[in-house]
Amino acid sequence: MPAPARTPRSRWVEEGLRALAAGGPDAVRVDSLAKAIGVTRGGFYWHFEDRGALLEEILDAWERTSIDEAIERVEAGGGDAREKLRRLFDLAASSRDLLKVDLAVRDWARRDPAVAKRLRRVDNRRMDYMRSLFALICDDEDEVEVRCLFTFSIFVGSHFMRTDNGPRSRREMLELALDRLTTPNFGAL
Amino acid sequence: MPAPARTPRSRWVEEGLRALAAGGPDAVRVDSLAKAIGVTRGGFYWHFEDRGALLEEILDAWERTSIDEAIERVEAGGGDAREKLRRLFDLAASSRDLLKVDLAVRDWARRDPAVAKRLRRVDNRRMDYMRSLFALICDDEDEVEVRCLFTFSIFVGSHFMRTDNGPRSRREMLELALDRLTTPNFGAL
DNA sequence: TCCGTTCCATACAGTTATGTACGGAACGGA
C-alpha cells in the first residue's frame, strides 16, 4: 500500500507560498523551491504537470485560508460588531506571512486577469462581511459604504505606503483611525 | 561635432517605464525593450553600464516627475485648499501611465530596500504637502493626520483592491469619500 | 522477501536572458 510521503505535494505548495510572499510570482521557481526543500526537481514533476499547475494550487491555498479561516476565526470570538471589527483588523495585521502573500497577490492581479478574478472573489466576500458588521454600527447606508472603503483602504494601502514620522507614529495613527471608524455615526452629515 | 541621437538614452528610460508599469521590474528586460524600440541590444550597452543602471535611471525619472511636477501642477491651478485637494486627487487618478509606475514601484519597494528608501522620500513629501492642505481645512492636529491617512490610503489602496458592486459604484464611492474628507471638521470628536 | 507506491537524482535538450567584443553604418560638421 501507500508508502509515506517524504516531500508531499503540500510541501511544494507551502514553500511556494513562502517564495510568493518574499518575491512575487516571478520568484516561484521550481529550481529554487527544490533547493530550499533540499531535493532536486525530480519529484516536482511527479506531483505537478508544470510550474503553472503549482501556481494554481498556491492560489487555491491562499484563497481558502484567507477568507474562510479568517471570517471563521473572527466570528468564533463572539462579541458585538465593534469587537469583531477590532479582531478582524488585529488578525489581518498579525499573521505576517499570510499578509505578505496577500500583498503579492494584489500586485500580481494587476497583470493577470485570472488572478484578478480570484482576488475579486476574495475581496467581495471580505467587503460583504465588513458591510454586515458596519451596518450594525451605523444606520446610513452611505455611511456604511464609506467606512468599509476607508477600512479596507487602510488595511491594504498602509502596507504599500512608506511614510515615517509625521507628528504621530504609524501605530498610533492606525489606532486613531480605527477608533474613528468604529464609533457609531460619528459623521452622519 | 555631435551626430543626432537616433535612439537616445532617454528613449530606453521611457520604454523602461512603460515595461515597469506593465509588468513590474522583472519585465524590464534589455531584450524586450530593444525589440519594442525596434533595434538590437547593441546600442543599449553603449548608453548603460548594465541593466541595473537602467533601473536606477528609471527610478530617477519616476521620482522627479511624480513629486515635483505633481505638486507644481496642483499649486499652479490656485484656489483654496479644498480645490487643491480635489485637483490633487483628480491628477493622481488621471495620468494612467504614471499611476501604474507608481503602483509597480510600491510593490517593488517591498523587497528592495533601496527602492523602499526612494519611495519613502516620495511619500513623505506627498504626505507633507497633503498635511499642509488639510491643516487649512481643519484645526485639530489628529483630525488632520487621520484625513491624510485616509486620503493617501484610498489613493493607494483602491488600486490594489478588486471589489465590485456594493450598493454604489466605485466612482461614486470615491466621490462620496472625497466629499467627506474635504468637509471642514466633519468629525471633530 | 518481494512488490507497489512514492519520490529522488541525473542527464539532456531547449529557451531566454545577460554582458562582451568588434566591425561597421549613419549622420552632421569642417
Place this chain on the structure above:
DNA sequence: TCCGTTCCGTACATAACTGTATGGAACGGA
C-alpha cells in the same frame, strides 16, 4: 571628402531556468 560622434548588428560565452526521460532508492505492507 574626411572625421568624429553616436549608435546598430552580429557573434560569442555564460547563466538560469524549464520540462522530459529514465533508472532507481526508500518505505511499508502482504
